[in-house]
Amino acid sequence: MSSCTDYFATRRRFLAQTAGTAALLGMPINRLVAAIGSAHAPKAESVVLFWNGGGMSHIDTWDPKPGREVGGEFEPIKTSADGIQISEIFPQLAKQMHHCSIIRSIAGTNGDHGRATYELQTSYPQNPALVHPGMGSFVVNESQKNGDLPAYISIGGMAPRAGYLGQRCEAYYIGLPGERDPYLAFPDGIHHAQGERRLEILAKMNLRASNKIAARDLKETDVALKDAVALMKSPALSSFDLDKENPKTLERYGLTEFGRGTLLARKLIETGVRFVQVNRGGFDNHMDVFPAMRNHGSVMDPAVASLIEDLHASGRLEKTLVIMLSEFGRTPKINKDAGRDHHARVFSCFMAGGGVKGGQVIGSSDKDGMEPADRPVQVADLHASVCHALGIDFTRELTTPLGRPMKLVKEGAKPVKELFA
């Protein structure tokens, strides 16, 4: 039922019991559940999450404050969406704005990197007794696997942990986009035939052991091994390769790690990967925030704009939710070091595709970007929205290994309906 490589036979059985009818109908269970009781037909099938670690300034990006002292050095620019202005550091994205939605009224609660990151990723406040799964983990837990590649891939940094969902829902991690991953092929010097021979010897040995050892997770280990071998042999692996890309495409996304990572994300989504997280750091700009943001713009703008443009051109944008998040915003007040400090009370988020209505701004912050002015959006509402876009029942109750019932998304969360109007 789940595309986190689900080896947990008991859980599978349980799901089959509770949702047998839905499975018989041949429809993904959760989608069916969500379809009942909501007029919205989920369109998204996959997600690209841009995670901007450190706390990205909202005023210098999605929520410009022209003419105010807090506005900083960037001018707002017009976009392809009527009446929407964003910061000048995103000139190419401005041309895609008719595909995009901006939420300007996220009411965060936490100004500490660790705790805020946890909440933005999981919807839950940090709790010393339990690790909640991050967005990618719970999304892949709730959706079907599609193709040979791991369902959840994290590029250029670490994704949050799968918590109580366990190893099976952890992200597959790609360090340098385009670099050969040594773990996806037999080591240098072991040719295909020899590798096959080794696998045969191993299979024989394991079969013998399976008749001897009554380890409970031996079967799961067997499935993991089978999946690993299938992955090593999969033609889909070529999606990891960037060497054969048209140099012009590479140039368009940007000759940076981030540009390559974003291009890779597109290719992975096209190959059927459910959730790709592209990580970027360097937003904790307590000092010299403007040159830092100028640089962020020059790196991110071409990459994200090209992604949206390409997804749209291939007709995939409807099925792919693109979302950009950071743990909080930054203070409107510019400090003595020409930087901005942590600001959680209001910040913004950017979304495109996946059934999200383009060309709109939802909510607003007050004149100086200090507090939400109208339509405050709670952090967990973002998770509910992502689930909603994918047709996942975000109120579903899971059971932790210790038997604690736990809602997929924090109780009380509501999807931001305007996104899907």
Add this chain to the structure above:
Amino acid sequence: MKSSTLRHSLLLLASAQLAGAEVDFRTQIQPIFENACIRCHSAEKVKGDLRLDTKAGFLRGGKSGPLINAKEYEKSELLRRIKLPRDHEEIMPQETEPLSGPHKNWLTDWVRTGAKWPDGVVLKLKKKEIPGLAETDFIPSKAPASLAEAAAVTDQILTKENQASKNPPTKSAAIIDDLSFLRRATVDLIGRIPTAEEIKQFESDRSADRREKLVDRLIAHSRFAERWTVFFADMIRVRSQQEGGPQLLAYVNRSVAEAKPYDQMVRELIATNGRPESAPAAGFALGDAANPMALAGATSQIFLGVRQKEFYDLAAFFGTIKRVEQGKNVKRIYTTEAEETAVKWPPEREQPPKRVGVAPKFPFELVNYTTKPNFIARLEDRRRPNTGALSAAAAKKALDELVDGIDVKQTLRDTKQDAAILAEAKAAAARAQDGRSIYTQSEERKKLAALITDPRNPYFARAFVNRVWAELVGRGFVEPLDNISAYNEIRHPQALQFLAQEFVASGYDLRSLVKTVMLTQAYQRGHLPAGAEVKELASAEENFTATRARRMLGEVLFDSVTVAGHLLSHKWPEGANVREVKRQVRIPLANAAMLAAAEDKSTNQPNMMMAMNKPGQAPAPYDLEKGASLDFDALLKPEKMGKDDDKFGDVLSESKKDLAMNKKMEDDAIEAQRQARIRLLRSGNAERFRLETVTAIVDDNPKFDTTLRMATPAPPSHFIRVFGQPARDNLGEFRDESPSLRQELMMLNGKATHEASRVGPLEPVYHLIAGPNANPAKAVELVYLEIFTRRPTTEELAEAREVISGGKTPADGLADLRWAMLNSHEFRYLP
């Protein structure tokens, strides 16, 4: 799952049938209120302005209004609160476990039928019963004469408890054979599989007590401390990347190596203030950012195995702890005491007009023995120092420790010679207290440490024994290991209590405890055969009549691969594997001078801020399989800062050092560097690069290091993390033993497995597989011993010889065999 679902629906059915019945206040409702509510809602403490000990209080309600909604009973505040999800801020009860399903149903029915509270009934706080201590009849009164006898007694108690249980008897597995025991014990005690040499040594001993002698050898092995540092690091959540983390890790390692009594170690962890460089135990409090509430939670859950939601009384012991950060370029961080407590009541979120400091109060009761139990008398005997036995060096060390704020009075008490030392130490301590020391120690935390480690504390020893037992046997007496409560059954309370008593009597000695467990039959049992049902397995494991097939810890698995493959030293002559490799490198597009000018030169220490401002940096391929030995001793060597280290002089010299550094980096130089960085960021080229393919010459002849001495936890994608090493961010985080795709890929294609498989000329098996004296049968036997700690069966030998002859060369064939063995289930799962 199936059966528990069934059981669950039966329960539901039963309670549905009961739903019509009248609920009895005295037998059903009163105990719920007394157990769960009135600790915070009575005359003594009136949280939320609510009293639940009297009828009047109940009818009046609290800050959130009346408790009962007579018109729509479902909407009663009382019911709303008890039915909230566990993590909800408003759930009741807050200071104990949420109510169980039946209790919620009773309260619901009671409210539905009018919430009748009999007149005049006043509720009293029910004295909490300590779980698992009610029965002691299986515990012999006579102390065992040896650890082997203690192990035998443990087995007897387990058997009696199983027989006395209402559950049907479980299947039992036989005691494992000698070589399986060797493998299991070596893995558990020194963190790797045995070598061929060790197998030979063990097999040559035919004495009846050869297993005990083996355990003694392993406990004396230098890797014992490394392996059990991993145990403690998981338990107390050592994180090298935290402030004081590296020192805390080194401290734990040294404590285990020096066989420091466990109670002493815990007292140091709880009560030490200071700078981790000189007082490494202070790293424990720094790991929770010296936050009183977090420390109360950690202390209770880790050392006592008791989880609670809020506990102001306990947190108040940590109320004045203060984390101080000094220095600009080189940060110095330490803990000390503040004037005023940070633990106040009511909580801030209730936005009270006034908050008052909470006084420390130990929320656990010590057992009140009428006569001194034998195990406490034995502990006291053991700790009564021999007159004059303290050497001058030991006395000096003791003095140092006292000055460091560590309580050694216990060992110094009552001896004449020591009186002088004590006087001097006291004087030193007094000097330290006269305001000159910046590292004030906390009297309250010393009191707390003493209470927690008091032999009459019914939780302390049992919580630890439960963890050690689970680490070795594969299952605790209580699961989860850190949840001893009246709501969580202890399966064999008397066996646990007996082991805990023996642990106390041994002077809280880890090695004695470990040895006792190793010698039990419960430890030495095999698994149930394949094909056993999951339920059968579970109940046999719960009864300790069979063991769980455990996977090696990530660290142990990695070290076992390197030991089996002779990778701890080079197995090839230099230059034997020289080859050309092509690699892509990234050449920055920014102007080199511009890049150089922007580089941060002010400090060579990793700076959090700078690290955060760097885009995600990825490790090179295969970096995920590195071991690295930290120099623990160097971490514990106090830095030489001047005569008055740890005093104000220290701060002065530190600020002088900072000043000197700043002088070197003239202000305008700093500014110039900042401007260069700004120019680079504005250039649009700061992150751009082009790829270039370069050719490098490498000699594939790697040597690996142990993973037991690495900074810990390892980076998130490292081999040992992928195999379950926890991040240790949260309390109650245990190792994830589930299999994953990533694990398989790292074993199938990893550098370590690959190199371990290759047959190098400098390893023993080489002359058995290549050259004139080759003897493939012997070669197979050796690799079976080296990898599986056993000899091949006839069938396996025949198959192996086929594999060898199927290789390009016999050595290549043997490499294929070894690769398969290292990747197999049998290698990973303990016999």
